[in-house]
Amino acid sequence: MEKEKIDHIISKFPETKGNLIGILHEIQNEFRYLPEEELRYLSREIEVPMTQIYSIANFYNRFSLTPTGEHELCVCLGTACHVKGGQNVLNQVKKDLKINEEETTEDMKFTLKVVRCLGACSLAPAVMMDDETHSNMTPDLVKELIKSF
Amino acid sequence: MIQMTLNDKEIEASENSTILEVARKNGIDIPTLCYHEALEPFGVCRLCIVEVGGALRKGIRISCIQNVVDGLIVDTESERVKRNRRFLFELLLARSPDSKELIDLAAKHGVFESRFYEADSDDNCVRCGLCVRVCRDKIGAYALCFAHRGYDRMVTTDFELLSEYCIGCGTCAQICPTGAIKMKDEEGERIIYTKSVVIGKFELETCGKCGMPYASRKYLDFVKRNSDDAMAVSVERNLCPTCARRTGAINLVGQMTL
Numbered sequence: 001m002e003k004e005k006i007d008h009i010i011s012k013f014p015e016t017k018g019n020l021i022g023i024l025h026e027i028q029n030e031f032r033y034l035p036e037e038e039l040r041y042l043s044r045e046i047e048v049p050m051t052q053i054y055s056i057a058n059f060y061n062r063f064s065l066t067p068t069g070e071h072e073l074c075v076c077l078g079t080a081c082h083v084k085g086g087q088n089v090l091n092q093v094k095k096d097l098k099i100n101e102e103e104t105t106e107d108m109k110f111t112l113k114v115v116r117c118l119g120a121c122s123l124a125p126a127v128m129m130d131d132e133t134h135s136n137m138t139p140d141l142v143k144e145l146i147k148s149f
Numbered sequence: 150m151i152q153m154t155l156n157d158k159e160i161e162a163s164e165n166s167t168i169l170e171v172a173r174k175n176g177i178d179i180p181t182l183c184y185h186e187a188l189e190p191f192g193v194c195r196l197c198i199v200e201v202g203g204a205l206r207k208g209i210r211i212s213c214i215q216n217v218v219d220g221l222i223v224d225t226e227s228e229r230v231k232r233n234r235r236f237l238f239e240l241l242l243a244r245s246p247d248s249k250e251l252i253d254l255a256a257k258h259g260v261f262e263s264r265f266y267e268a269d270s271d272d273n274c275v276r277c278g279l280c281v282r283v284c285r286d287k288i289g290a291y292a293l294c295f296a297h298r299g300y301d302r303m304v305t306t307d308f309e310l311l312s313e314y315c316i317g318c319g320t321c322a323q324i325c326p327t328g329a330i331k332m333k334d335e336e337g338e339r340i341i342y343t344k345s346v347v348i349g350k351f352e353l354e355t356c357g358k359c360g361m362p363y364a365s366r367k368y369l370d371f372v373k374r375n376s377d378d379a380m381a382v383s384v385e386r387n388l389c390p391t392c393a394r395r396t397g398a399i400n401l402v403g404q405m406t407l
Contacts, residue, residue: 036308049285049314050307050308051285051294051312051314052294053307054308
């Protein structure tokens with residue numbers, strides 16, 4: 001278990017109990033998921049019951065309790081993207097990476113997520129690779145995008 | 150005190166009480182699943198709906214949450230209430246088709262079958278949250294929580310594993326209105342479980358007098374830790390509730406009279 005990393009993250013927050021979601025975000029960014037042992041350590045350190053942390057970790061899409069890949073690819077299927085062919089983009093990604101939604105490739109390189117609206121409807125269909133949004137996607141363009149990583 | 154009308158009857162009620170409390174005080178039966186006197190109202194089962202008017206805008210309200218106000222008119226059995234309640238019962242029956250408690254409650258209000266598909270993951274749980282709330286707010290053990298969202302929402306432990314927080318008190322099993330959480334004492338072992346997760350599993354301590362298994366060590370320690378010295382002494386006597394009562398009575402009135 002990587003205690004030091006958790007200690008460091010906790011030390012960044014002057015108030016810990018109220019900042020639980022912020023702390024979880026940092027852990028998610030650090031480990032690319034929320035590891036069980038580290039969460040249990042966190043629960044003891046900031047004196048928040050594990051059940052409460054588990055509830056929150058489960059509720060938000062952003063958090064994952066299983067290891068995710070190096071890159072996170074979010075395909076938008078919000079209303080605008082759906083209408084403009086987001087499903088075709090998704091199908092192409094599934095075919096190229098040989099995984100389904102919420103799954104990670106065997107080489108731990110990509111995790112595929114389906115999201116509802118990235119707030120980029122004018123750019124539909126949109127996908128988000130890590131923190132970068134890519135607009136006006138087509139199956140061919142997304143294929144290129146995956147290849148470029 | 151305020152003046153209000155409850156099912157066409159003028160009554161007086163105290164402020165700061167909910168419609169449900171006032172109705173029950175006046176002998177009117179309103180069905181509930183997620184309500185319990187010992188806990189804060191949660192308002193999720195929606196069965197306690199009533200129709201209001203007068204001082205509040207006309208409409209359906211959740212009576213376990215809505216406070217009474219002066220000049221309020223409440224109807225607990227209007228056509229609209231009955232129609233909505235039937236719908237709610239049908240949804241709940243689809244969710245927990247095998248729960249005897251729910252079937253009985255629905256039948257009492259004239260609902261015998263559901264027009265909706267039965268849930269495929271039938272765990273009898275109606276997600277009322279009584280167990281989660283009692284464990285958190287009253288016991289203070291924090292062994293249970295809700296996890297996942299929407300249709301997948303369920304009562305479980307952290308990481309859906311045997312809970313290290315559970316003390317084996319059994320309050321969750323006792324408070325569950327649909328029997329979704331069960332507690333079994335068998336051969337000196339207590340097990341508390343739902344359909345999908347074992348919440349707690351404990352060796353039971355045996356009574357120092359009659360030898361009957363009666364409580365988990367963790368529970369006794371918990372009681373000792375969270376109560377005064379007098380209680381701690383009685384925990385240390387290591388007696389089951391029956392023997393403890395008997396010993397107490399003997400101490401009180403003397404051996405001779407018993």
